[in-house]
Structures are given as structure tokens and as C-alpha cells.
Amino acid sequence: MLNPIGLSMHELERIITSPPAAANQGIYLAHDLNSNHYFVVDRLNKSDQSQQPFEFETFDQAYSFAKIKERMKMEKEKQQKKVSPAEIERFAVSRKAQQLLKDGTQTIDAMEKLVDQVSPVVDYGRVNSLLLTQASPERGFMTKQAWLHHDKNEDLKGVDFDQLEGVKVFVPNAKQPGQPVTFGIGKMYSADEIAAKYPNVKIPAQALVSQRSLMHQSSEPERLGAVVDALRELRVPKPDWVWGRNQIHAVQTHMARHMAFAGAGLTDQSFHFIASERKAMANLQPDELQTMFVKSVSLASKINRTANRKLYQMKTQQKMQQPVKTKAKER
16 A cells, blocks of 8 residues: 655655545655655545645655554554454354364363264264264254255155254355355254154155265275275374374374274264273373364365265276167167
């Protein structure tokens, strides 16, 4: 906003006497060669045509004054800027995820429980998986749009989603060509909540959940193979392999592997730290436990994404290898 220094007094006079057009909205500094003084005109904070310039004996004084005026304008604009309801909601949901993380990592026992809560929903990503723990032990979450998209037979026609509680999560906004993906706040509803409110659609709702991802549509051997391939590709070690070098890293790996297998539906066992792991974490502070969990759930999400890619590649290859059926020529 501070215009380039070096204006002559004639140029400064022109700006002072000109109408307060947008082009002249700025802070101007000029040097009077006759008096060797410096003059500053503030057309940014005031638009009065008759405003007189401020006179200074040195350049440093004039420049400092101009920068102060510039900061005043920026602070005023900052105070006047209105925060949209959408921004307020995004902030509130983000704070909620942070609070859930903080509460769930206060102690080793709390973090053990949080691993179990996040495991079934780890494929929704780090932040959303934390938010979805609010509805634990509910499973099978989708947005209203996703439910209706998969409901080809209109089994959910009588479901009023506005009457359901749902969970606020981050969802991608409609992507504009050439623009990065942005996120807003939406709601996800579980198959369990829908079935509880509308018992007659329990079976169709559970069936629709399987359409949400390729992982849910695949057999157990296929899912196991995909997760194992993902672990190999990402070079995720077994905890025992790294225990001697870095015990904390070994514990993080234990949590990540459990969440990845549970997220793929390959185990329904509760997560537990063994005695040696508890001893290794005994002197850690809550913020250190929080860091451990964040690293673990981030790795588990990455394993899940890689496994889904492996499944897609496998399914695509299988389709390509299937013989093409052609109609026999009529004789």
C-alpha cells in the first residue's frame, strides 16, 4: 500500500488535488529538493481532497510515519473483516477433533481405548476418524448424498436424514476446474443410526455400506493380501523387528498395524499394550502420547489407502484377463 518512494513535489501536488479515486488510494512519500524535507500524504485512511501532507526533516522519520499509517489501515481492515458462518463452523469442528485427540491421549489407558474407537473408521482419514468416534461403536458412515447415490432401489426413500443426529465431519466441496480441493463441513450418518430409527431398512442399509469402498466389497483373503502388500510396499516393520532400536517407534507401529487390520475388517479383537510397551511409555507426557497417536493413525490411514489401491489394481487385472464373450455366428 506504500507507494514507491521518489515522487517529486509536483507529482505529490497532483495526487493531493485529484479526486479520491481508487487509483489514488495509498500512502505517498515525496522529497522536496529545495527544503530537503520529506512529505507524506495519507490517501488510504482518509479521502479528503484538501488533506495536507505531513512534513518531516529526515527520510527515516517520514518512512516510519508512512509504515505506521499503513499498519493502522491493515489493522482496521482486519477488525472489520467479518468471519463467515462456514468459517466459524470449520473452526469449531476442527477444535472438536483436537479436543477428542487431547482427551483420548491423556493416559496410556485412554489411548488404548482410542485405538479401539478409531480402528473401525480409520479409512475415513485422521481427522474424520477422530470425529466419528463421537458415535462409537456405530459403524458404516456415509453422507446423505452418498447414501442416496448408492440406493438404486430406493430402499431408503422413507428415511428423513434431517431427523437423524449424524456426526459433523470434513467433506470435500465441489471441485472447480484448475482449483485445489477445498473442504467444508457436512454430516455423516451411520447404518446403525439409520437402522435404529428405521428398523425396516436395517438390512438394505447394511448392504449399501459395502458399496462405499472396494475394501468392503472384497473377500477376506483379498483384503488380507492387499493389506500385507501395502505393509511391504510402505516397509512397515513388525514391532519386534525395531524394538531393540527404538521402543517408541515399535509401539507406534503396533498401533498403526492394529488399526490398519481392524479398518480392513481383518480383526475385531480389542487393542492392548503389552507390559513392556507400557513400561516404555510410563514417563511420557500427554503431549508425547498425542504425537505418538497422530503418527500411528496417519500411518494406518496410509496403509489403508495403499491397500485399496492394491485391490483396485488386482480387480482391474482380473477383468482384463477374463475372456471376452462373443456371440456365435448364425449359420
